[in-house]
Amino acid sequence: MNPLCREWQSQIEAFVTGTLSTPRTDSLNQHLNNCDSCRKYLENLRDDHNHLTEFSNITNTTISRLEQNVLAAIAQVPMEQPSNTISIWRKIMKNRITKLATAAALILAVFYGLNLITWPAKGHNTAWAVEQTIQALKNVDTLYISGTINDGSPFKFWIKRNKEKEGFFKLRYESKDEVVVVQDTKIYAYSPQTNQLQILDKGQINNHWPLKFWFIMGELKLWTSGTIFQKMKQNATDWTETYGKDETTGRDCVFVTGSYASMSQYLWLEFDLGTKLVVRTKVWQNTKREGMPELNSDNFVYNQEIPDTRFDFEIPPGANINAGENSPEAKAQKLFEEGKYQEALLAYQEAYKKAPPAGMLQASMLSNMGQCYVSLGQQEKAKEIFQKAIREYRDPEVLGISYYNLGYLYSDLHQKDKALEAFRNCIQTVKGICGPNGFPIKNAREMMERLEKEGNDYPLKEKAMNLFEKENYQDALAVSLEIYKKTANPMNAAEALIWIGFCYEHLNQTEKAIEYYEKSIREYPQENLTPNWFYLGKVYQKTHQKEKALNAFKNCLRAGKTLPPEVFPLKDAREMIKKLESESSRP
Amino acid sequence: MADTRRGDRAAYAILVGRHAKRIFAICLAVVGNTHDAEDIAQDTLVKGFLQINTLRDEGQFAPWLTRIARNQCMDFLRRVKRGENFLEESRTKSQPHTSEYPELQSALRQLPEEFRLPLLLYYFDGQSIKNVAEPLNITEAGVHTRISRARKELRRILTEQGDKP
Numbered sequence: 001m002n003p004l005c006r007e008w009q010s011q012i013e014a015f016v017t018g019t020l021s022t023p024r025t026d027s028l029n030q031h032l033n034n035c036d037s038c039r040k041y042l043e044n045l046r047d048d049h050n051h052l053t054e055f056s057n058i059t060n061t062t063i064s065r066l067e068q069n070v071l072a073a074i075a076q077v078p079m080e081q082p083s084n085t086i087s088i089w090r091k092i093m094k095n096r097i098t099k100l101a102t103a104a105a106l107i108l109a110v111f112y113g114l115n116l117i118t119w120p121a122k123g124h125n126t127a128w129a130v131e132q133t134i135q136a137l138k139n140v141d142t143l144y145i146s147g148t149i150n151d152g153s154p155f156k157f158w159i160k161r162n163k164e165k166e167g168f169f170k171l172r173y174e175s176k177d178e179v180v181v182v183q184d185t186k187i188y189a190y191s192p193q194t195n196q197l198q199i200l201d202k203g204q205i206n207n208h209w210p211l212k213f214w215f216i217m218g219e220l221k222l223w224t225s226g227t228i229f230q231k232m233k234q235n236a237t238d239w240t241e242t243y244g245k246d247e248t249t250g251r252d253c254v255f256v257t258g259s260y261a262s263m264s265q266y267l268w269l270e271f272d273l274g275t276k277l278v279v280r281t282k283v284w285q286n287t288k289r290e291g292m293p294e295l296n297s298d299n300f301v302y303n304q305e306i307p308d309t310r311f312d313f314e315i316p317p318g319a320n321i322n323a324g325e326n327s328p329e330a331k332a333q334k335l336f337e338e339g340k341y342q343e344a345l346l347a348y349q350e351a352y353k354k355a356p357p358a359g360m361l362q363a364s365m366l367s368n369m370g371q372c373y374v375s376l377g378q379q380e381k382a383k384e385i386f387q388k389a390i391r392e393y394r395d396p397e398v399l400g401i402s403y404y405n406l407g408y409l410y411s412d413l414h415q416k417d418k419a420l421e422a423f424r425n426c427i428q429t430v431k432g433i434c435g436p437n438g439f440p441i442k443n444a445r446e447m448m449e450r451l452e453k454e455g456n457d458y459p460l461k462e463k464a465m466n467l468f469e470k471e472n473y474q475d476a477l478a479v480s481l482e483i484y485k486k487t488a489n490p491m492n493a494a495e496a497l498i499w500i501g502f503c504y505e506h507l508n509q510t511e512k513a514i515e516y517y518e519k520s521i522r523e524y525p526q527e528n529l530t531p532n533w534f535y536l537g538k539v540y541q542k543t544h545q546k547e548k549a550l551n552a553f554k555n556c557l558r559a560g561k562t563l564p565p566e567v568f569p570l571k572d573a574r575e576m577i578k579k580l581e582s583e584s585s586r587p
Numbered sequence: 588m589a590d591t592r593r594g595d596r597a598a599y600a601i602l603v604g605r606h607a608k609r610i611f612a613i614c615l616a617v618v619g620n621t622h623d624a625e626d627i628a629q630d631t632l633v634k635g636f637l638q639i640n641t642l643r644d645e646g647q648f649a650p651w652l653t654r655i656a657r658n659q660c661m662d663f664l665r666r667v668k669r670g671e672n673f674l675e676e677s678r679t680k681s682q683p684h685t686s687e688y689p690e691l692q693s694a695l696r697q698l699p700e701e702f703r704l705p706l707l708l709y710y711f712d713g714q715s716i717k718n719v720a721e722p723l724n725i726t727e728a729g730v731h732t733r734i735s736r737a738r739k740e741l742r743r744i745l746t747e748q749g750d751k752p
Binding site: 053 | 596599600603604607608611621625628629632633636644650661665691706710711724731734735738741742745
């Protein structure tokens with residue numbers, strides 16, 4: 001390329017990719033007419049461009065295969081996903097859902113399970129197939145169900161389809177613990193025990209999972225495709241269909257059963273072969289059908305006139321009304337989910353005082369307060385909170401989660417034995433309550449396996465942490481160097497490099513500190529690099545290299561772009577930048 | 588996204604359709620061959636589904652998934668580096684796919700990652716320069732420069748390869 005033509009290069013690039021403006025294209029063409037080397041450059045570039053485009057196109061089959069494989073792989077994942085999120089809110093949600101999911105599924109199927117099901121009846125007898133039930137359901141406008149739930153206390157359930165507006169309905173659910181009324185777009189949830197009433201509009205429920213559940217029923221997001229039965233069948237580990245007689249009426253019927261390991265449930269349904277509709281349902285909170293069923297309904301009344309007044313809701317005198325997102329716990333939860341941990345913490349502390357004592361709500365808030373402290377880097381405070389939860393909330397599910405939280409915290413603090421003990425306690429506490437693959441049992445098991453696997457590093461890491469606490473940086477340096485040398489775990493190696501840098505920094509060997517911080521950034525770009533950049537910035541600042549410090553803090557923010565803004569060290573980095581910039585703007 | 592968080596596979600399928608090509612391009616840029624890139628992209632997208640509840644800000648799905656992809660690639664490269672059976676396996680596994688522009692793939696592998704990634708994101712994902720710049724934390728001008736240098740470097744490597752007997 002002629003050095004004089006260098007300025008045309010970028011225009012040729014833009015020309016090849018079709019982004020050059022028309023006037024510039026004209027002048028480029030003029031130049032090309034008279035310049036062999038630029039023409040050659042253009043040809044080569046065009047060749048490469050075409051090759052790359054073609055290469056990209058032929059990989060389209062790879063992409064299709066990739067998509068199919070991913071979808072096939074996630075289809076194998078059990079429906080109830082164990083999550084790493086250590087929040088009891090999810091558990092509360094799960095409780096509600098597991099208690100009523102089957103009833104809900106049936107009700108939805110009753111009203112909306114319209115088509116798309118291609119589920120041939122199993123075995124030789126085709127007396128019943130789910131399509132027939134779906135067909136029969138199309139003529140159902142109202143349903144009343146009664147039965148028992150939880151400890152055998154009665155519940156009643158009414159639902160009425162809105163004939164004019166598809167997808168809208170009225171619903172009333174009553175049990176000794178709660179009354180829920182849905183009126184098309186409004187929901188009332190009242191707890192007689194605490195005298196708390198929540199009122200929400202459909203648009204307000206995003207951060208309110210337990211109540212959102214009822215609207216999901218209304219919006220049918222999970223069931224729109226009408227494949228709920230199909231999913232129930234696919235996810236059951238031992239699906240059976242047995243033909244027989246109803247024990248009371250003697251009518252022909254089919255009994256359908258299935259168990260769900262991930263949700264720790266056993267489901268039993270009876271369909272009438274004449275009407276093809278569900279007439280009885282039972283759900284156990286274990287997969288072996290042991291003990292009393294959690295949900296037992298043997299009274300299904302279809303198409304009986306239900307007056308609209310059944311769905312009226314009168315606010316009980318003296319009820320404490322929380323209007324949805326304005327409730328203290330909902331506000332705190334929103335802040336928590338937004339990653340504003342400091343504000344969330346304060347909001348939780350306020351809400352905690354107002355919540356009914358020793359209830360699930362308080363326990364869940366305590367758990368999230370602990371999480372806030374963890375995220376703010378205040379591990380000791382977090383430990384206190386989790387230990388308080390263990391002392392005060394003896395409900396096995398809550399207790400199990402508190403143990404899990406504590407174990408997780410100890411593993412973060414490199415206290416392996418204490419972590420293992422907490423995870424063992426967690427498993428022991430929730431054994432039999434939650435399925436082997438449910439939260440937190442599976443997570444605790446996985447954490448124990450991880451701790452055992454990384455066993456060799458743990459004593460050293462704990463030793464280093466103790467030395468850091470005592471501010472004995474000379475010995476901490478020796479231990480950190482040993483970890484870096486010996487470990488087979490890249491995460492530990494990356495961490496050891498920061499520790500080494502940290503020790504050197506505190507031993508006033510700033511050049512060495514910079515060397516190791518930079519090394520950690522260079523060698524482990526896949527790790528979370530926010531602390532690395534932050535500490536590097538601090539050393540630069542200490543050594544009066546303002547520009548470099550500023551860059552390092554900015555890189556820290558860049559590295560933490562996807563993290564909540566208050567997480568350590570992002571907030572500190574922001575403050576440092578502010579400080580440095582204000583210093584440099586001073587005359 | 589909220590549906591995906593509840594484990595709705597159909598909702599996640601939409602996200603897969605939207606992001607598969609980009610994730611594949613990233614994996615290809617890092618590991619350098621289509622076969623391993625496909626495997627790692629698959630692991631990434633499955634992991635995305637399994638861990639969706641750990642994503643706090645739904646608006647950050649794309650960078651979050653990109654981070655998973657890069658971590659998966661780094662894990663893979665480390666394993667290859669350590670020779671934990673993967674080297675041989677990946678070499679033999681890569682054989683059937685060499686028909687997919689072997690020279691180009693080999694040339695791409697030789698490009699420095701800082702050039703390779705913008706180039707592949709641009710070509711594979713059909714992204715605008717602006718959209719390539721964002722997740723890589725570089726300016727649009729930076730993307731232009733890198734793509735341009737990548738093309739030049741690619742040309743140099745391909746020419747050298749062509750000269751070989």
